[in-house]
Amino acid sequence: MAYDYEKNIRPGKLPHIWCPGCGHGIAMKGLIRAMDTCGLDKNNTAMVSGIGCASRLPGYMDYCTLHTAHGRAAAFATGIKMAKPEMNVICVGGDGDGVAIGGNHFIHACRRNIDMTYVVFNNYIYGMTGGQFSPTTPTGDKASTTPYGNPDPTFDISKLAIGAGATFVARTTAFHATQIDKLIVQGIKHKGMAVIEVLDDCPTTYGRRNRFRSVVDMMKRLKDIAVPVAAAGKMSPEQLEGKVLTGVLHQEDRPEYCEQYTEVIKRAQAQSE
Amino acid sequence: MAKKVALLQGNEACAHGAVYAGCTFFGGYPITPSTEVAEVMSVELPKIGGAFIQMEDEIAAMASILGGALTGAKAMTATSGPGMSLKQELLGYACIAEIPCVIINVMRGGPSTGMPTGPSQSDVLQARWGTHGDHPAIALAPSSCQEIFSETVRAFNLAEKYRMPVQVVFDEIVGHMRERIEFPEPGELEIIDRTEPTVAPEDYKPYDTQFGDVAPLAAFGSEYRYHVTGLNKAEDGFPTTKAELVDAEQRRQIRKIEDARADIESNEEYQTEDAEVIVLAYGSTARSGRYAVDRLREEGVKAGLFRPITLWPFPEKRVQELAKQTKGIIVPEMNLGQMVLEVERVVARDCAVELIGRVDGEPITPTQIMDKVKEVL
Ligand SMILES: Cc1ncc(C[n+]2csc(CCOP(=O)(O)OP(=O)(O)O)c2C)c(N)n1
Ligand code: SF4
Ligand SMILES: [Mg+2]
Numbered sequence: 019m020a021y022d023y024e025k026n027i028r029p030g031k032l033p034h035i036w037c038p039g040c041g042h043g044i045a046m047k048g049l050i051r052a053m054d055t056c057g058l059d060k061n062n063t064a065m066v067s068g069i070g071c072a073s074r075l076p077g078y079m080d081y082c083t084l085h086t087a088h089g090r091a092a093a094f095a096t097g098i099k100m101a102k103p104e105m106n107v108i109c110v111g112g113d114g115d116g117v118a119i120g121g122n123h124f125i126h127a128c129r130r131n132i133d134m135t136y137v138v139f140n141n142y143i144y145g146m147t148g149g150q151f152s153p154t155t156p157t158g159d160k161a162s163t164t165p166y167g168n169p170d171p172t173f174d175i176s177k178l179a180i181g182a183g184a185t186f187v188a189r190t191t192a193f194h195a196t197q198i199d200k201l202i203v204q205g206i207k208h209k210g211m212a213v214i215e216v217l218d219d220c221p222t223t224y225g226r227r228n229r230f231r232s233v234v235d236m237m238k239r240l241k242d243i244a245v246p247v248a249a250a251g252k253m254s255p256e257q258l259e260g261k262v263l264t265g266v267l268h269q270e271d272r273p274e275y276c277e278q279y280t281e282v283i284k285r286a287q288a289q290s291e
Numbered sequence: 292m293a294k295k296v297a298l299l300q301g302n303e304a305c306a307h308g309a310v311y312a313g314c315t316f317f318g319g320y321p322i323t324p325s326t327e328v329a330e331v332m333s334v335e336l337p338k339i340g341g342a343f344i345q346m347e348d349e350i351a352a353m354a355s356i357l358g359g360a361l362t363g364a365k366a367m368t369a370t371s372g373p374g375m376s377l378k379q380e381l382l383g384y385a386c387i388a389e390i391p392c393v394i395i396n397v398m399r400g401g402p403s404t405g406m407p408t409g410p411s412q413s414d415v416l417q418a419r420w421g422t423h424g425d426h427p428a429i430a431l432a433p434s435s436c437q438e439i440f441s442e443t444v445r446a447f448n449l450a451e452k453y454r455m456p457v458q459v460v461f462d463e464i465v466g467h468m469r470e471r472i473e474f475p476e477p478g479e480l481e482i483i484d485r486t487e488p489t490v491a492p493e494d495y496k497p498y499d500t501q502f503g504d505v506a507p508l509a510a511f512g513s514e515y516r517y518h519v520t521g522l523n524k525a526e527d528g529f530p531t532t533k534a535e536l537v538d539a540e541q542r543r544q545i546r547k548i549e550d551a552r553a554d555i556e557s558n559e560e561y562q563t564e565d566a567e568v569i570v571l572a573y574g575s576t577a578r579s580g581r582y583a584v585d586r587l588r589e590e591g592v593k594a595g596l597f598r599p600i601t602l603w604p605f606p607e608k609r610v611q612e613l614a615k616q617t618k619g620i621i622v623p624e625m626n627l628g629q630m631v632l633e634v635e636r637v638v639a640r641d642c643a644v645e646l647i648g649r650v651d652g653e654p655i656t657p658t659q660i661m662d663k664v665k666e667v668l
Pocket of ligand 3: 070112113114139140141142145152
């Protein structure tokens with residue numbers, strides 16, 4: 019299928035700020051393909067982000083775009099959706115943005131099951147600020163603030179989303195580029211909170227401090243750790259050690275928040291008549 | 292037809308004022324002594340098809356109203372003390388991105404958890420300087436339940452007209468006091484809506500200076516698509532670090548309020564014409580001030596009351612004029628000296644300036660004010 023990338027972006031805003039080899043570009047292309055596939059009305063679609071390298075994405079997209087403050091994308095997006103439920107709302111942002119400073123908003127958006135699609139670009143690090151560890155930086159790894167190795171345990175963002183109540187949760191990696199758009203399409207079509215975690219890479223601040231000599235090494239790692247959910251069932255716990263499951267990890271039907279609030283409006287109006 | 296009247300708490304009056312002003316979106320988080328504002332909004336908004344949402348914290352509440360406001364809704368949040376501190380970063384976001392919204396701060400003692408049920412006026416400088424960076428500020432300080440209603444309406448008008456956050460700050464005393472309220476008829480109080488663009492969508496710039504210092508604001512979900520960021524930006528809304536553009540944008544934002552002082556400022560003066568001493572007080576403290584002025588006049592003391600209803604921008608011209616005709620200005624406030632600093636700044640050496648500061652959770656009494664006046668004379 020041919021995709022119309024140009025139609026979805028603001029060509030005048032390129033080149034983007036990302037470093038050569040940054041996985042965010044691959045993830046963004048996947049997101050564009052997904053939006054193109056869904057044929058979303060550009061005037062009626064808001065793209066909301068926080069702060070970070072990943073969060074610069076909306077500026078390049080020809081939609082109603084909102085680059086908020088660090089961690090707050092889900093909360094701004096919730097306001098948009100509640101005030102204008104007919105709008106499509108897509109959030110994008112990094113691991114630090116989404117589940118460190120923004121963790122509270124993230125889990126509560128999941129809990130409400132508000133109809134939006136949240137794409138997390140998880141590069142395991144705070145890229146924009148020069149490589150401090152994030153809640154997903156593997157324990158033991160080096161970051162600019164873990165010079166002796168990271169003592170922190172990590173979050174599994176997808177599991178966090180499932181636990182918090184998101185009704186569509188999927189994961190893939192920047193290596194599996196064509197899967198990115200397929201999963202985001204499913205997320206956009208899903209009614210309720212959809213979280214798509216895209217594992218990607220930050221060669222500049224994470225790769226060079228750790229065991230990766232090149233972007234290719236980082237891509238190889240993404241390829242090696244990914245295990246499709248279907249395949250995982252046939253694998254032993256030992257074989258699954260150090261792997262991450264990819265594909266649709268969770269999907270359920272649960273009342274969506276704006277629809278629930280429409281019922282509140284009906285009850286309030288019935289009572290005040 | 293007789294007007295609808297009710298016995299309402301200040302906080303309740305605030306919520307009704309918001310609905311009268313056309314507010315359709317409220318995002319909040321409970322905190323004493325502001326919670327009743329949220330409670331009434333949760334009752335009223337769904338009745339008119341608006342939206343009330345209780346968010347996970349005050350930061351989220353502030354974020355939600357900014358999102359809501361960008362879709363074209365008139366949006367409000369309400370909080371107190373610790374909650375107001377949490378909102379500061381996004382208050383700055385609303386300033387730089389020029390998003391109209393109203394923030395109610397029912398002031399309680401602080402810092403930190405302080406005195407949740409004690410009245411205070413200790414957030415008045417925070418209302419001006421709480422968020423980081425240079426930015427304009429509008430803060431209104433009503434002193435009765437009726438005025439809370441009308442000033443909340445005015446807060447929405449100013450927010451929409453000047454595209455910026457407007458704070459309504461009142462102390463716990465007026466927030467929780469009950470008074471008779473007359474509901475204005477529809478149309479009785481002026482209601483201002485934001486200016487929407489009329490240019491072709493491809494020509495739209497969210498900070499277009501060809502329309503003066505306040506550009507029309509399009510709603511998300513309309514035919515206009517644009518970008519909003521908290522970074523310094525050019526007229527088209529996209530980030531820039533070009534020195535001259537950043538400078539021009541920053542100065543324009545300050546200027547849009549400085550040049551509109553006459554429209555924004557609002558004061559009440561009582562017996563000031565021949566006053567030898569002036570009590571400058573706001574919020575519930577002004578009620579003690581007025582009582583004190585009456586008693587002092589009975590005793591033959593030429594006292595007057597100057598009550599700024601608009602705290603920010605501070606009515607500096609008028610205070611300077613008054614300073615030239617009086618011997619002293621007494622500033623009673625439930626803090627250890629905040630607005631008094633502004634009074635001292637604008638008055639310079641034209642008259643004596645005396646603070647009555649109180650932070651024990653008790654209101655400032657007329658007797659305290661009368662004693663201080665006599666001391667100055
Ligand atoms: C309130 C606040 N705290 C800290 C920062 C500094 N900051 C900017 S981006 C960032 C981390 C971004 O990391 P992530 O979200 O993972 O995005 P990435 O850059 O890796 O794509 C931090 C800490 C900020 N802008 N605002
Ligand atoms: S610092 Fe890392 S995350 Fe940021 S653009 Fe460069 S490679 Fe990408
Ligand atoms: Mg990151």
